[in-house]
Amino acid sequence: MPAETNNLLEFLLSALSRHPAQGQLWVGYSGGLDSTVLLHLLAAEGIPVQALHVHHGLSRHADAWQAHCAEQARALGVPFTACAVEVAAGDGGVEQAARNARYRAFAEVMAPSDTILLGHHGDDQVETFLLRLLRGAGVDGLSSMRAFRQFAPERALLRPLLGCSRAQLESYALQQGLQWIEDDSNSDLKFDRNYLRSQVVPALAARWPVVPLLARAAENLQESAGLLEEVAGEDGARCDRRIERVGQSIDLESLRGLTRARQKNLLRFWIRSISGRGPESAQLDQVLGQMDAAEDAVPQVELANLVARRFRNRLYLTPQLQPQDVDVEPGSSWQWDGASDLKLPGGAVLSPSAGWPAADYRVCFRAGGERAQPRARRHSQTLKKLLQEYALEPWLRDCVPLIYRDGQLVAVGDLFVTPEGPIQPPYWRFFD
Template identity: 60%
Template sequence: MPEAPTSKLSRQLRNTLQRHPAQGQLWLGYSGGLDSTVLLHLLARAQVPFTALHVHHGLSVRADQWQHHCEVVAGAMGVPFVACRVQVDRSGGGLEQGARKARYRAFQQQMAAGDQILLAHHGDDQAETFLLRLLRGAGVLGLAAMAEQRYLGNPDWGRTLLRPLLRASRSELEDYAREHALSWVDDDSNADLTLDRNYLRRQVIPHLVARWPLNERVAQAADNLREADELLGELAEEDLQRCDLRPERFGQSVDLAVFLSLAMARRKNLLRSWLTRLGARMPEAVHLQQALQQAQAADDAVPEVLLGGQVLRRYRDRLYLTPQLLPLGPGEEGERQWDGKSELDLTGGWTLCAGDSWPAGDYTVRFRSGGERAKPRERHHSQTLKKLLQEYGLAPWLRDRVPLVFRNGILLAVGDLFVTEEGPQTPPRWRFSD
């Protein structure tokens, strides 16, 4: 006799939470649709402490109604509720991709280190994702589709995403919802066949399901591909260490010559793994190929290739992955006053703070404007700042961001690189915090 929907889904939820316990607070991504409503009810019924998080995309005229509905339903179940509004940027891959990016940014902004968010993706979603990625030419990791559990953003932050219903089908969720008389909202965009996922769901998958047990076959393929990806990940870790992976002032780098000595397939594998380490999105194959070509550019070239939110760069026999450098906005290029004690915000994630022997005082801080000269304390004559920054090995993309510290118009320090004869014994600290 088949297991009843309530007991089956409750068992799946319990087992998944036991395998992947949250280190911090537990959240639920609650859209108000059928899937997340079922998971909300399952969690409340199991008396699991959690907070429902609703993301208001503003893409539908009914978005306010949906948020109100979610708040009412969560309140009726005694579940804490948080809503946040986001702006969807359609320029980076269209509406679906833009909404997804905005949603995941909202998750990360709400979550603290060690927190876990639950999403209600199920087996039908997994099959759709597998087919979408197959049609887009994805590799092993992409075809492994959605993992049951993964890190959200940088692994060092310990924030995780968990999908406890991934082995359930949509029909099982529908049966559960009917059994418990649940109320949910229907997103009108689900009927838009111009969206790839909707087209697959309505026009393609029903024909496949009529002939094959699609969800089971996709789940098996995804498990096999994930095993293959784990082996590739182990190889990439070995190659990253062989290539002398090291942290830099801004991002990380590997030895370029050793990297180029690897076979092309291993270079691709290393880059994918490295991006994953940094919490970056997996780039399209064409962008990855472009990056590999740029890595072999002429010795004097300083290429910049955007890869999944990170930037691939080259400098002095090293290959770098760095965050994006945002351009300075209006007014951000001007002088700043600094007391020599507090942390000075230089915008874009950069800060300046006092070093061990840096005295308090009235300082002026600004960026390069061109033509500056300086004489480091250990030097006998001055040189152009441009030449000095080259000698001190500051990467070219940071040379316009290095802070120059003055007092009474006299240059005392250049970032944390050096001090002049008039400056303190050691320079201040110049740091990037992503």
């Protein structure tokens, strides 16, 4: 067996041994050198795998690339799946937007417990490290690409060739007579990664062994990032991090008790754990500035795909799309049988609680001026005052479901029931 084949296969089998897949193995197959070598190694070893090609539609050659990938997978006897995505250029630039679209496609095609293998190699790691260094990244960012991580709920990503160089992959491909695609955009120096690849890394490599050196640096930084994540987890527990109807929250008083560095560390990992994306330093400063806002203020900061808000001395992270932003015609209502789930605009779901009777209900949102009487009280009050008293978050008050039976209000969300209602309210929850 040629030395190059032996080396690459050793890396591949070692990675699969350390991170065994519970479900199906996939390969993110673009048709480029990296993924072509990875797919060939797997097929040659007889490891069951499926090829997944994402059609971005960004190049005039995209259709031809997909056809090439389908043919190569067929020749290797590997099942092939292709999916088309739309790339929103405003999503962090073309490169970032394409990456985001690609990962969303991976998550949609894969089943829970599946793992996708990507062909990133050591030269890619060098470029990633330098890119993040030049963008002022901290410890977590400079730790660069991880060999293994969860990238979506119950879906894993593995980079088994991260310790290999591009030269090793190219040598293997030439030995095996493989055919691969050369993306014409790789020569466009307007992209930072391409500039580093063609202008900077060769100059560095002429003097230093940058691939192993920066690989070692990335590993050391990953260890440091892991320690910071442990600290963030402990601080999150200390700050009473908890799940809310929408999103999560932490106690602001406890957050104030941490040093500024630990405050930022907690927020950074908390935000990433929910959104999958880290915040900018300026955004962290904005969020921490909420701690000093007026007591009756409800400030908000948009970051990644989340919104940070403050309410009653707690800091909330919620999805960006909030229920009150959904366009609902005034006076709209929905029929509910009281026995099954009722999906409401904005991602909310109304479900029967234990003992909730099946019946014909009408569900609507507030129109203004309503009054209600919780079962334990002798008099009614304005719904506006009751929602404040029950500490319902302000951004949810316009979409709390009002449940009527025979024209009588019987429950307000999961907050309370009226004297005409059942013993306890239904369940009211959201899917972020």
